[in-house]
Protein backbone atom coordinates (compact mmCIF):
# COMPACT_ATOMS: atom_id res chain seq x y z
CA UNK A 1 0.00 0.00 0.00
CA UNK A 2 0.90 3.69 -0.13
CA UNK A 3 2.25 4.24 3.39
CA UNK A 4 1.37 7.68 4.74
CA UNK A 5 2.00 7.06 8.44
CA UNK A 6 5.62 8.12 8.82
CA UNK A 7 4.95 10.04 12.04
CA UNK A 8 4.03 6.70 13.64
CA UNK A 9 7.19 5.04 12.41
CA UNK A 10 9.47 4.79 9.39
CA UNK A 11 11.11 1.94 7.49
CA UNK A 12 14.57 1.03 8.75
CA UNK A 13 17.21 2.46 6.41
CA UNK A 14 19.21 -0.24 4.56
CA UNK A 15 22.44 1.27 5.94
CA UNK A 16 21.10 0.74 9.47
CA UNK A 17 20.00 -2.85 8.77
CA UNK A 18 23.43 -3.76 7.41
CA UNK A 19 25.32 -2.30 10.32
CA UNK A 20 22.95 -3.89 12.83
CA UNK A 21 23.36 -7.35 11.30
CA UNK A 22 27.10 -6.92 11.43
CA UNK A 23 26.99 -5.99 15.12
CA UNK A 24 24.61 -8.86 15.96
CA UNK A 25 26.86 -11.35 14.22
CA UNK A 26 30.27 -10.06 15.22
CA UNK A 27 30.23 -7.53 18.06
CA UNK A 28 28.06 -9.20 20.67
CA UNK A 29 30.41 -8.85 23.64
CA UNK A 30 29.45 -6.66 26.59
CA UNK A 31 30.91 -3.13 26.30
CA UNK A 32 31.61 -3.24 30.06
CA UNK A 33 33.86 -6.32 29.78
CA UNK A 34 37.55 -5.55 30.09
CA UNK A 35 38.74 -8.22 27.63
CA UNK A 36 39.46 -7.58 23.97
CA UNK A 37 36.01 -8.36 22.52
CA UNK A 38 34.40 -6.24 25.24
CA UNK A 39 36.70 -3.35 24.49
CA UNK A 40 35.92 -3.67 20.77
CA UNK A 41 32.22 -3.34 21.63
CA UNK A 42 33.05 -0.37 23.84
CA UNK A 43 34.86 1.36 20.98
CA UNK A 44 31.91 0.74 18.67
CA UNK A 45 29.58 2.25 21.27
CA UNK A 46 31.77 5.35 21.58
CA UNK A 47 31.92 5.65 17.81
CA UNK A 48 28.10 5.37 17.52
CA UNK A 49 27.71 7.99 20.24
CA UNK A 50 29.92 10.40 18.29
CA UNK A 51 27.99 9.79 15.08
CA UNK A 52 24.60 10.45 16.70
CA UNK A 53 25.92 13.49 18.58
CA UNK A 54 27.33 14.98 15.38
CA UNK A 55 23.93 14.69 13.74
CA UNK A 56 21.99 16.11 16.70
CA UNK A 57 24.37 18.98 17.42
CA UNK A 58 25.34 17.90 20.92
CA UNK A 59 28.51 16.67 22.56
CA UNK A 60 29.00 12.94 23.00
CA UNK A 61 29.00 13.39 26.78
CA UNK A 62 25.59 15.08 26.60
CA UNK A 63 23.97 12.00 25.04
CA UNK A 64 22.34 9.24 27.08
CA UNK A 65 21.05 6.28 25.08
CA UNK A 66 17.61 5.08 26.20
CA UNK A 67 14.95 2.68 24.96
CA UNK A 68 13.24 5.55 23.16
CA UNK A 69 11.49 8.86 23.63
CA UNK A 70 8.98 7.56 26.17
CA UNK A 71 11.75 6.54 28.55
CA UNK A 72 13.65 9.78 27.88
CA UNK A 73 10.49 11.77 28.69
CA UNK A 74 10.16 9.83 31.95
CA UNK A 75 13.76 10.59 32.95
CA UNK A 76 13.17 14.26 32.15
CA UNK A 77 9.98 14.66 34.21
CA UNK A 78 10.75 12.34 37.12
CA UNK A 79 14.35 13.54 37.28
CA UNK A 80 13.21 17.16 37.37
CA UNK A 81 10.91 16.52 40.32
CA UNK A 82 13.60 14.57 42.16
CA UNK A 83 16.23 17.28 41.74
CA UNK A 84 13.80 20.16 42.30
CA UNK A 85 12.45 18.85 45.59
CA UNK A 86 15.29 20.16 47.76
CA UNK A 87 14.88 23.72 46.41
CA UNK A 88 11.09 23.70 46.55
CA UNK A 89 10.74 23.40 42.76
CA UNK A 90 7.65 21.21 42.59
CA UNK A 91 5.53 22.38 39.64
CA UNK A 92 5.50 20.98 36.12
CA UNK A 93 4.54 23.20 33.18
CA UNK A 94 3.72 21.37 29.93
CA UNK A 95 1.94 22.16 26.71
CA UNK A 96 -1.62 20.86 26.40
CA UNK A 97 -0.69 19.00 23.22
CA UNK A 98 2.22 16.85 24.43
CA UNK A 99 2.49 13.20 23.42
CA UNK A 100 -0.08 10.95 25.19
CA UNK A 101 2.72 9.03 26.92
CA UNK A 102 4.09 12.18 28.52
CA UNK A 103 0.62 13.47 29.45
CA UNK A 104 -0.25 10.09 31.00
CA UNK A 105 2.83 10.34 33.21
CA UNK A 106 1.87 13.91 34.11
CA UNK A 107 -1.66 12.77 35.01
CA UNK A 108 -0.22 10.08 37.28
CA UNK A 109 2.08 12.60 38.95
CA UNK A 110 -0.81 15.02 39.42
CA UNK A 111 -2.91 12.30 41.06
CA UNK A 112 0.00 11.82 43.45
CA UNK A 113 0.06 15.51 44.33
CA UNK A 114 2.39 17.20 41.83
CA UNK A 115 0.99 20.50 40.54
CA UNK A 116 0.83 20.23 36.73
CA UNK A 117 -0.16 23.17 34.55
CA UNK A 118 -0.87 23.09 30.82
CA UNK A 119 -0.01 25.84 28.33
CA UNK A 120 -2.91 26.28 25.88
CA UNK A 121 -2.69 26.46 22.08
CA UNK A 122 -4.76 28.51 19.65
CA UNK A 123 -7.12 27.24 16.95
CA UNK A 124 -4.15 26.68 14.62
CA UNK A 125 -2.28 24.66 17.24
CA UNK A 126 0.27 27.36 18.05
CA UNK A 127 1.46 27.62 21.63
CA UNK A 128 0.37 30.64 23.67
CA UNK A 129 3.72 32.15 24.68
CA UNK A 130 2.12 34.71 26.98
CA UNK A 131 0.42 31.93 28.92
CA UNK A 132 3.75 30.10 29.11
CA UNK A 133 5.41 33.22 30.51
CA UNK A 134 2.67 33.62 33.11
CA UNK A 135 2.95 30.01 34.27
CA UNK A 136 6.73 30.05 34.72
CA UNK A 137 8.29 30.92 38.04
CA UNK A 138 11.19 29.96 40.29
CA UNK A 139 9.17 27.08 41.80
CA UNK A 140 8.84 25.27 38.46
CA UNK A 141 10.81 22.00 38.31
CA UNK A 142 10.53 21.63 34.54
CA UNK A 143 9.09 23.29 31.45
CA UNK A 144 8.39 20.57 28.89
CA UNK A 145 7.16 21.39 25.37
CA UNK A 146 7.49 19.26 22.25
CA UNK A 147 9.43 20.55 19.24
CA UNK A 148 6.68 19.67 16.80
CA UNK A 149 3.30 18.11 17.34
CA UNK A 150 3.01 14.52 16.15
CA UNK A 151 -0.62 14.88 15.01
CA UNK A 152 -0.66 18.27 13.29
CA UNK A 153 3.04 18.86 12.65
CA UNK A 154 2.70 22.38 14.12
CA UNK A 155 6.08 23.69 15.30
CA UNK A 156 6.47 24.99 18.83
CA UNK A 157 8.47 28.18 19.61
CA UNK A 158 11.44 26.35 21.10
CA UNK A 159 13.95 29.20 21.09
CA UNK A 160 11.49 31.68 22.62
CA UNK A 161 10.55 29.19 25.33
CA UNK A 162 14.23 28.55 26.05
CA UNK A 163 14.66 32.28 26.70
CA UNK A 164 11.65 32.44 28.99
CA UNK A 165 12.85 29.39 30.92
CA UNK A 166 16.39 30.69 31.23
CA UNK A 167 15.17 34.00 32.59
CA UNK A 168 13.42 32.13 35.42
CA UNK A 169 16.15 29.53 35.97
CA UNK A 170 13.75 26.76 34.95
CA UNK A 171 15.13 23.67 33.15
CA UNK A 172 13.59 23.31 29.68
CA UNK A 173 12.90 19.92 28.12
CA UNK A 174 11.93 19.45 24.46
CA UNK A 175 10.33 16.25 23.22
CA UNK A 176 12.08 16.50 19.85
CA UNK A 177 10.88 13.12 18.60
CA UNK A 178 9.03 14.49 15.57
CA UNK A 179 11.50 17.28 14.90
CA UNK A 180 14.55 15.14 14.30
CA UNK A 181 15.14 14.38 10.62
CA UNK A 182 12.34 16.76 9.61
CA UNK A 183 13.84 20.06 10.72
CA UNK A 184 17.24 21.69 10.69
CA UNK A 185 17.04 22.63 14.38
CA UNK A 186 19.90 21.17 16.42
CA UNK A 187 20.27 20.72 20.15
CA UNK A 188 23.05 23.30 20.59
CA UNK A 189 21.10 25.99 18.73
CA UNK A 190 17.77 25.21 20.38
CA UNK A 191 18.66 26.68 23.76
CA UNK A 192 17.01 23.71 25.48
CA UNK A 193 18.49 21.86 28.44
CA UNK A 194 17.10 18.43 27.55
CA UNK A 195 15.94 16.72 24.38
CA UNK A 196 14.10 13.41 23.93
CA UNK A 197 13.96 11.40 20.73
CA UNK A 198 13.41 7.95 19.22
CA UNK A 199 15.52 6.41 16.44
CA UNK A 200 12.60 4.77 14.66
CA UNK A 201 11.11 8.10 13.59
CA UNK A 202 14.18 8.72 11.42
CA UNK A 203 14.65 5.34 9.75
CA UNK A 204 16.46 3.77 12.68
CA UNK A 205 15.32 0.72 14.67
CA UNK A 206 12.61 0.69 17.35
CA UNK A 207 13.35 0.43 21.05
CA UNK A 208 16.28 2.83 21.01
CA UNK A 209 16.47 6.59 21.45
CA UNK A 210 18.19 9.22 23.49
CA UNK A 211 17.94 11.86 26.14
CA UNK A 212 20.30 14.80 25.64
CA UNK A 213 21.30 16.55 28.85
CA UNK A 214 23.09 19.88 28.50
CA UNK A 215 26.65 19.82 29.75
CA UNK A 216 26.96 20.94 33.36
CA UNK A 217 23.41 20.00 34.28
CA UNK A 218 23.29 17.10 36.73
CA UNK A 219 20.23 14.92 36.30
CA UNK A 220 19.13 12.03 38.51
CA UNK A 221 18.94 8.58 36.91
CA UNK A 222 15.85 6.37 37.02
CA UNK A 223 17.77 3.17 36.39
CA UNK A 224 20.73 2.75 38.71
CA UNK A 225 23.88 1.26 37.25
CA UNK A 226 27.17 2.58 35.93
CA UNK A 227 26.45 2.54 32.19
CA UNK A 228 25.93 5.85 30.36
CA UNK A 229 28.08 7.62 32.99
CA UNK A 230 25.73 6.53 35.77
CA UNK A 231 22.80 8.18 34.03
CA UNK A 232 21.09 5.01 32.75
CA UNK A 233 22.05 1.59 34.03
CA UNK A 234 21.73 -1.62 32.04
CA UNK A 235 23.76 -3.33 29.31
CA UNK A 236 23.70 -1.11 26.26
CA UNK A 237 21.58 -2.06 23.23
CA UNK A 238 24.59 -1.96 20.93
CA UNK A 239 22.90 -3.27 17.75
CA UNK A 240 20.11 -0.72 18.19
CA UNK A 241 22.52 2.08 19.00
CA UNK A 242 24.65 1.35 15.94
CA UNK A 243 21.51 1.23 13.78
CA UNK A 244 20.53 4.60 15.28
CA UNK A 245 23.97 5.99 14.34
CA UNK A 246 23.73 4.70 10.76
CA UNK A 247 20.25 6.20 10.38
CA UNK A 248 21.41 9.52 11.86
CA UNK A 249 24.37 9.69 9.53
CA UNK A 250 22.17 8.97 6.56
CA UNK A 251 19.67 11.62 7.70
CA UNK A 252 22.48 14.18 8.05
CA UNK A 253 23.74 13.42 4.58
CA UNK A 254 20.38 13.90 2.84
CA UNK A 255 18.57 16.28 5.19
CA UNK A 256 18.34 19.26 2.84
CA UNK A 257 17.11 17.06 -0.03
CA UNK A 258 14.70 15.21 2.26
CA UNK A 259 13.16 18.45 3.54
CA UNK A 260 12.74 19.90 0.05
CA UNK A 261 11.25 16.62 -1.22
CA UNK A 262 8.79 16.35 1.68
CA UNK A 263 7.73 19.96 1.42
CA UNK A 264 7.08 19.78 -2.32
CA UNK A 265 4.98 16.61 -2.04
CA UNK A 266 3.15 17.83 1.06
CA UNK A 267 2.23 21.12 -0.64
CA UNK A 268 1.05 19.25 -3.69
CA UNK A 269 -1.06 16.87 -1.56
CA UNK A 270 -2.66 19.69 0.42
CA UNK A 271 -3.44 21.81 -2.61
CA UNK A 272 -4.94 18.87 -4.49
CA UNK A 273 -7.07 17.73 -1.55
CA UNK A 274 -8.36 21.24 -0.86
CA UNK A 275 -9.32 21.56 -4.51
CA UNK A 276 -11.42 18.39 -4.31
CA UNK A 277 -14.10 19.71 -2.00
CA UNK A 278 -14.70 22.81 0.15
CA UNK A 279 -15.34 20.58 3.21
CA UNK A 280 -11.66 19.57 3.28
CA UNK A 281 -10.24 21.39 6.30
CA UNK A 282 -6.55 21.30 7.13
CA UNK A 283 -5.58 21.72 10.78
CA UNK A 284 -2.85 24.30 11.28
CA UNK A 285 -3.29 25.57 7.73
CA UNK A 286 -0.93 28.45 7.06
CA UNK A 287 1.17 28.15 10.23
CA UNK A 288 4.74 26.84 10.55
CA UNK A 289 4.60 23.07 10.46
CA UNK A 290 6.77 20.04 9.79
CA UNK A 291 7.24 19.59 6.04
CA UNK A 292 5.71 16.09 6.01
CA UNK A 293 2.47 16.24 8.00
CA UNK A 294 -1.10 16.86 6.83
CA UNK A 295 -3.79 16.64 9.48
CA UNK A 296 -7.23 17.20 8.02
CA UNK A 297 -10.89 16.37 8.11
CA UNK A 298 -13.47 15.78 5.44
CA UNK A 299 -16.34 17.75 6.95
CA UNK A 300 -17.43 15.57 9.85
CA UNK A 301 -17.02 12.18 8.16
CA UNK A 302 -15.85 9.76 10.83
CA UNK A 303 -12.08 9.17 10.67
CA UNK A 304 -12.47 5.44 11.15
CA UNK A 305 -14.74 5.21 8.12
CA UNK A 306 -12.39 7.40 6.06
CA UNK A 307 -9.34 5.33 7.03
CA UNK A 308 -11.11 2.05 6.21
CA UNK A 309 -12.11 3.32 2.78
CA UNK A 310 -8.61 4.58 2.12
CA UNK A 311 -7.00 1.33 3.18
CA UNK A 312 -9.31 -0.75 1.00
CA UNK A 313 -8.21 1.47 -1.88
CA UNK A 314 -4.53 1.00 -1.02
CA UNK A 315 -3.61 4.00 1.15
CA UNK A 316 -2.73 3.61 4.84
CA UNK A 317 -2.73 6.48 7.31
CA UNK A 318 -3.96 7.03 10.85
CA UNK A 319 -6.14 9.23 12.97
CA UNK A 320 -4.20 11.38 15.40
CA UNK A 321 -1.42 9.58 17.19
CA UNK A 322 -1.06 5.91 16.32
CA UNK A 323 -0.80 5.32 20.05
CA UNK A 324 -4.36 6.50 20.66
CA UNK A 325 -5.84 5.55 17.31
CA UNK A 326 -7.29 2.33 18.68
CA UNK A 327 -9.15 4.22 21.38
CA UNK A 328 -12.46 5.91 20.82
CA UNK A 329 -11.44 9.15 22.52
CA UNK A 330 -11.25 12.23 20.33
CA UNK A 331 -7.72 13.61 19.98
CA UNK A 332 -6.67 15.80 22.93
CA UNK A 333 -4.60 17.85 20.47
CA UNK A 334 -7.56 18.82 18.31
CA UNK A 335 -9.78 19.41 21.35
CA UNK A 336 -7.09 21.74 22.72
CA UNK A 337 -7.27 23.60 19.39
CA UNK A 338 -10.97 24.16 19.98
CA UNK A 339 -12.32 21.46 17.68
CA UNK A 340 -15.61 19.86 18.68
CA UNK A 341 -15.53 16.15 19.59
CA UNK A 342 -17.22 15.42 16.26
CA UNK A 343 -14.58 17.38 14.34
CA UNK A 344 -11.76 15.75 16.29
CA UNK A 345 -13.14 12.29 15.57
CA UNK A 346 -13.31 13.20 11.90
CA UNK A 347 -9.62 14.04 11.64
CA UNK A 348 -7.02 11.94 9.87
CA UNK A 349 -3.28 12.35 9.60
CA UNK A 350 -1.32 11.75 6.41
CA UNK A 351 2.42 11.81 7.11
CA UNK A 352 4.96 11.52 4.31
CA UNK A 353 8.46 10.09 4.36
CA UNK A 354 11.77 10.19 2.54
CA UNK A 355 10.70 7.48 0.11
CA UNK A 356 7.21 8.81 -0.63
CA UNK A 357 6.88 9.28 -4.37
CA UNK A 358 5.00 11.79 -6.46
CA UNK A 359 2.92 9.04 -8.07
CA UNK A 360 1.88 7.86 -4.59
CA UNK A 361 0.61 11.35 -3.82
CA UNK A 362 -1.26 11.43 -7.13
CA UNK A 363 -2.71 8.00 -6.33
CA UNK A 364 -3.82 9.18 -2.88
CA UNK A 365 -5.59 12.20 -4.33
CA UNK A 366 -7.30 10.00 -6.93
CA UNK A 367 -8.42 7.58 -4.21
CA UNK A 368 -9.87 10.39 -2.09
CA UNK A 369 -11.70 11.72 -5.13
CA UNK A 370 -13.15 8.27 -5.88
CA UNK A 371 -14.02 6.92 -2.41
CA UNK A 372 -14.32 9.90 -0.04
CA UNK A 373 -15.71 12.82 -2.05
CA UNK A 374 -18.92 10.95 -2.96
CA UNK A 375 -19.55 10.42 0.76
CA UNK A 376 -19.24 14.15 1.29
CA UNK A 377 -21.83 14.86 -1.37
CA UNK A 378 -24.13 12.27 0.21
CA UNK A 379 -23.67 13.69 3.69
CA UNK A 380 -24.44 17.19 2.44
CA UNK A 381 -21.90 18.60 4.84
CA UNK A 382 -21.88 22.05 6.27
CA UNK A 383 -19.30 24.17 4.58
CA UNK A 384 -18.16 27.14 6.58
Ligand code: PMP
Nearest residue numbers: 068069070099150175177178198
Ligand atom coordinates in the same frame (compact mmCIF):
# COMPACT_ATOMS: atom_id res chain seq x y z
N1 PMP B 1 6.94 11.81 21.69
C1 PMP B 1 6.44 12.09 20.48
C2 PMP B 1 6.22 13.51 20.07
C3 PMP B 1 6.13 11.04 19.60
O1 PMP B 1 5.61 11.32 18.40
C4 PMP B 1 6.35 9.70 20.02
C5 PMP B 1 6.03 8.54 19.11
N2 PMP B 1 4.66 8.49 18.73
C6 PMP B 1 6.88 9.48 21.30
C7 PMP B 1 7.16 10.56 22.09
C8 PMP B 1 7.13 8.11 21.84
O2 PMP B 1 8.13 7.44 21.16
P1 PMP B 1 8.45 5.92 21.52
O3 PMP B 1 7.16 5.18 21.40
O4 PMP B 1 9.44 5.48 20.49
O5 PMP B 1 8.99 5.89 22.91
